[in-house]
Amino acid sequence: ASARGGDDRSGRSPGGGPVAGGRLTYAVAGTQVSLDPAVAATAVTGLIDRNVFDSLVVQTGPDAFGPWLATKWEVSNGGRTYTFTLREGVTFHDGTPFTAQAVKATLDHVVDPATKSAYAASLIAPYKQARVVADHVVEVTLSRPFTPFLQALSVPYLGIQSPAALTKPVADYRPVGTGPFSYVSWEKDKRVTLRKNPRYASPPAGASHQGAPYLDDLVFEFVSEDATRYGALTSGQAQGIAGVPPLNAARLKSLTGFAFSAQETPGLNYNLYLNQTRGPLKDVRVRRALSASINVDQLVKSIYFGLFPTARNPLSRTTAAYDASAESDLASYDPAEAERLLDEAGWTARDGNGYRVKDGKTLTLTWPYWAEGNKEQRDVLAEGIQAQAKLAGIKIDRPAVDTGAFVSKYLIGGAYDLVDVSFARPTPDVLRFAFASGNTYAKAGGNVALVRSPQIDKWVEEAAETSDPATSKSDYSSVQREVLRQAYVVPLYTPVQLTAFSAKVRGVAFDAQTYPVFHGAWLGG
């Protein structure tokens, strides 16, 4: 799904042209720590800021990018230098004109340690410097070739901010961009209110709607309880909600007066990563046994009512370089096989509870439970996995841990056997993020399986640097096969953005990251 998904919806909606005006309340889970996209990492920030900030480029397909604030750009110096020509006549909400200076300011702000960037900085790790060539020409230099750079620039976390606003002290930061809506207020843990930017004239390429947005006000209501959020929609308190609980989604479809849309998120699926450096899981047979002992498909189907596709690959279908054939290497559900492997691995004896034992040690795996990170009933899914692993004789412990401990003791300390993560980002480069030996969490990466495979490293590096699509494609698919063969990862499901709108709402589009875009949205009768 991409921007075009949105057009379908507006197409579907019964006749009558768009009407301007009105206030749209969109209820979302999770809350806000900062509205500065350069600082915050939370999805909500991206969702909101997408409407405040424009990016230099827009992602128009799995691996295609179109102009936005940058009308054109060329890559030189072996992929180390990007020169952007900027759109003219654009002004920020605070009246500051949009110039090369703004781009430089934004990027410098992102990488400045004082910003304490949680995510954005990591997206453009190789960023060296930006140079203002002319009023509307900026040249960005990277330390090394880095193909995902354009993709990075297309996400809201790197949206272009008003240099004037950035000079303000952190305490009274207000997000000021060039986007279709301007920031009005932020009531902590309650809502963020945006207002129409009447002068808006810089939509991305391929946008369904040009010019100022129809809506007067756009309100993001924070409602963390799924059920409540759902109730808010059905009771008409909100015209749209993100993260529809799968359970209710099934019902919602049946209800009239509501339009429901599912957007599979690109990038890494929601996977279970097996720490291959530690304990029983050092043994590939045990890893594959675990993988084979879990009937992922059945669990996912019943918990998510078939709304979340069962994953059979670390990458989601909608990611470029996704290789469907890789699943043949996945140790999929097969209890007998699991038993066999475990016996083979020497875990033959059983204790009182039916758990397998090898020279006096029970086959126990630690899977820290970090409550704050829990969403989409992942805890329930985990209970299911626990129960099924138990049948195979594998004991899974889930110590509840708080953020501090989770990070320092587990993610960094590495005192875990299993850990579950999903990572949405529409580029195959996430494979590098997730499996390159250099990208352990401690090193700000996502390699939580602590994979140390020179081969995989070679593949991902090559894929990231080569400009030849074929090479990168084959490299990426080898990675997918390898990690499944080694069972470093047990794919669980592909997170799906389940959004629902009251039928009154039309013209909502979804960008490459599956964020709803309200620029073209309007309220019908």
Add this chain to the structure above:
Amino acid sequence: MTAPTAVPYDPVRAAEVRARAPRHGLPRPGVLLAVAFFTLVCAAAAFPGLFAHAPDQVDPAAALLGPRAGHPFGTDQLGRDVFARVVYGARPSLLVGAGSTLLAGVAGSAWGLLGALGGRVVGEVAMRAADVLLSFPGILMALLVVAVLGPGTRNALLAITLALAPGFARVVRVQAMVVRGSPYVRAAVNLGLTPARILVRHIVPNVVAPLLILATINVGTAIIAGASLSFLGLGPQPPDPEWGAMLAQARDYLDAAWTLALFPGAAITLTVMSATVAGRALQARYEGRDSR
């Protein structure tokens, strides 16, 4: 958390009233029912195996079924038998409820006696400490403890203990004061008994008796507190079935499978109710009032 007993309880008067009101052999049917039910719950907590099997056996195919043959309470989102989970949930719930009350009772008694008989300085300190702990709501105390120790059954138990103990301490102190000033202790002194003897033979027994009743009534409060904690995800951790936690999960399925929220809740209410009713009856009987 503990409702303060407004007036200190006077064993002598109580005894007199009791003696005047002839023992009515059987208490009210309601009370009997309560006692019976509570015993049942205790049994379930002790030997859940007797009543149900495999609370954590998942069968995703049979998820979210309503009550039916084989699943009297239906099944949950993973197709686990809700009845089995409710039965197995009795243990952690009671453990937290009764356990914390017990600990708090013991600790509180010692504390209160210290406050009453420990001399001016020690007594003052002990009681001021109690005041401090009582100066904010018990649940907050519990939350604080959990925040420090992290969630889990054991920690929840400790948390609630700490929240209840000062209440007990205060009651015990008042009670001990009353008893110590009572004519029968005066009489014992006049007989030339040593303080130690008086403490052991007269004061402690007469202080503890009413305490037991207070405790029974408190079990209910503690159970609710425990359930609240795990409802907030700070109590026993999954997959161990616990009533509060089950409710928390059931919340997501309210309009699809509301029975999920029904049974654990009912379990809590009925258990607490039985404990409270039994406790009140005991109290009434002990104080000779007919239990209104």
Add this chain to the structure above:
Amino acid sequence: MSDPLVQVAGLSVDFVTRHGVVHAVRDVGLTVRQGECLAVVGESGSGKSVTARALLGLAGATARVRAGTLSFEGRDLRGLGTREWRRLRGRRIGYVLQDALTSLDPLRRVGDEVAEPLEVHGLATRDDLDDQVIGLLAEAGIPDPEARYLQFPHELSGGLRQRALIASAIAARPSLLIADEPTTALDVTVQAQVLDLLDARRRAGTAVLLISHDLAVVARLADRVSILYAGLVVEEGPAEDLLSSPAHPYAAELLAAVPSVDGPVLEPGALRPAPAAEPGCPYASRCALADDRCRAELPPLVSYAVPYGPGRAVRCFHPGEDPPRPAARRGAAPVRGPERAVVSVRGVTKRFRSSGGAWRTAVDGVSFELREGEALGLVGESGSGKSTTARIVLAEIAPDAGEVLLDGEAWSGLRERRRRLRRSRVQLVDQDPLSSFDPRFTVERVIGEALPRGTPAVRDRVAELLGEVGLGPEILRRLPAQLSGGQRQRVAIARALAPGPEVIVCDEPVSALDVTVQARILALLSRLRRESGVSLLFISHDVGVVRQVCDRVAVMKDGALVEIGDVETVLGAPRAPYTRALLAAVPRIGVPRIDVSRIDAGGRAVDAEPAMDLKGPT
């Protein structure tokens, strides 16, 4: 003779309780005439209050009231609607409840309480209400009413509260005033004043129904008396002749039991079990004259004009026969011997800090000796420092000045550690025995604990002691709460005897008991004393009681000893004016009424009352 104001015949009240039916009142008949005072007398539980309440239709929800006749001012009260009842209550009939101290709402101002009848019956307008109330308070003999009527009940002494109650009862000028035990809770001197107040009402033409268990009180006021026993009228008649020549044995016993300041000191017969139920005469079980007939059938209430004179009626088969009674004898034969002082109290003073912060001298330079084997009485009004003195003698509290010697050795001065060994030599029996027993202890343990360490065969010794105080071994296993008031006091005495003390301090040992029971306990004490030669320090506010037991008496006032000497001398020829006042105030039978002025002359202003003039240890 005007037709009766109140006419009651065949009134019976049953209470349906969970534990069966209580026949509180059985076939009672009464008549009260305009301006007359009828006294209903009987021991506790005889049905006096219930009868009274029945007259107001207030017997309670659980009560079954039946009556042949129940008329007031000629109206038949049976089957009156709640509305009509309400118009009657407070308006035509004023009712002064038994419990003077708890009958005023402690959370409302005295004025409001007194005003209530006027309000509910709309007898006063907003603006003249206050004046009326103040007038009433004044009429009830309450000093500076303007201040009082703004005060709260707890700020008033018992006497004043009783008067306030009477004021509110007479507020609406009822034609009948029911006073239930109006003097029970009060000090003798105050008693006198309250009785005079009632007398005044009666003279003013209000009929008074006076309820009491104290014949002496009744004697001062009543025109006619009817004596209740177990819910039955056992005898009735004009006060003078009934009191002078009782016909029913129970009436006789009541009279005899009254401890008097003059007249013979009697030793009542041995203890008998409590009254049994129907069918026979309820008194049979206690009656010396009872024969099989008495036990079989209930005697009818027959009027005996001859030989007793008009208006007399008795419910007995043996009216007028004197029960065989041991001959009268001088109270306690003074035990002369070596006049060795067991306890000597020397210039003892004790101060207390009252809540206000002010110091208050409870005991003020008191000195006296308690000689071996003697009984020394300590009388004085409430708050005069009796109990405090007792506690000092018991070394429960240390005197601020002065000292107490035991057998001539230091006592009050000792350190507790040393004193503990000798404590068993001085024992206490106080007013409220129940609370002095550990509620969890059986009688056996209670007394057993008091025995010297290492006594062999505790059980037998305890039983023996119980025997000495006239109790059977069957109560060994009972809990104190399961005993009657009399039994409790006996157990308390047994416990006091257990360690074989030289001194027993009795603080108001009988003031909580019924006259008849009281008499028996007193007899017991004097007997024990004669037998075991223990010395008694006997505290009471009741001169009559003291006279029964003691050889010598000390009179206390405001913490100081005003007079001490032999009982006969002090009571016969009191020297201190206060003693005189005290004696004067004591109600007696067959003695012309005294008026309040005499008491004032006694050096005690009416309104200058002690902080609290309740009976009982403070």
Add this chain to the structure above:
Amino acid sequence: MPPLARWLSRRLALTLIALWGAATLAFAGMRLVPGDPARVIAGGVQANATPQVLDAIREQYGLGEPVVVQYAVFAGRLLRGDLGGSYQLNQPVSGVILDQLGPTVALAAGAAALGFSLAVAVALLTAGRPRARAVTRVLEFGSISTPNFWIGVLLLAAFSFHLHWFPVIGDGGLSALVLPCVALALPIAGVLAQVTREGLERALDQPFALTARARGATENRIRLRHALRHAALPVLTLSGWALGELLAGAVVVETVFARQGLGHVVVTAVRGRDFPVVTGVVVLSALTFSLINTALDLLYRFVDPRMREAAS
């Protein structure tokens, strides 16, 4: 009057002690927590902050200092009413609390009003009337024994999801306040009703009630003018406890109804070990709790004249 003054000053001292104790307790807790607050401050898991960033934070929050020094700083700040800055929501704690105070107060106040009036009404109607009493007793015990989060869940399911009578999101509106208040009030109402009725019945058994009847007073007059005041005394003694229950309940109820408020804040703070916030809430509630209890005692002395001259 001097005794009252003495009493008040004593209470004030106790309050201060309580505050200090609560704060110290919280501080101790804060230090006992395993793990490194710096992580949390840095923005948690996604952040995976660099060591430099962490050091910067430790520097800024003085987490490196020895505990004694930290305590001194903490206490000093507290004296100035400065509760420090939240770890999670980069905002001063006082700010967080002030934002969230309103909704919680509204909730608690509403529930209190509802609970008390309900209790008094029930008690007045059923006191001394066995049949009515028997019926309400069951309900009372039921409500006493039902955790308010369950009540909340049921109410939510019934009235918001299915009937749509009340809004689901706890926005400012009054209608959104109804269900939470009910959920919060019921358990308390149960207890209070029983206590009130017991008080009423005890009062009605007292001689003064009989006296009033003997004066011809009507039943209502006796209940309202005489008995109710007496019943108020035990209720007052319980109100302190009730208040605690309210605050405790708010924590849960706010979560159930997804309301804003201190309860919500403190739970998130506890989950995330955001100790400055926890401390702040603890201290605040200790303060309100002590003050309100003092106020209640004053009220007690007002209702019961016997207490007035009895100092403390």
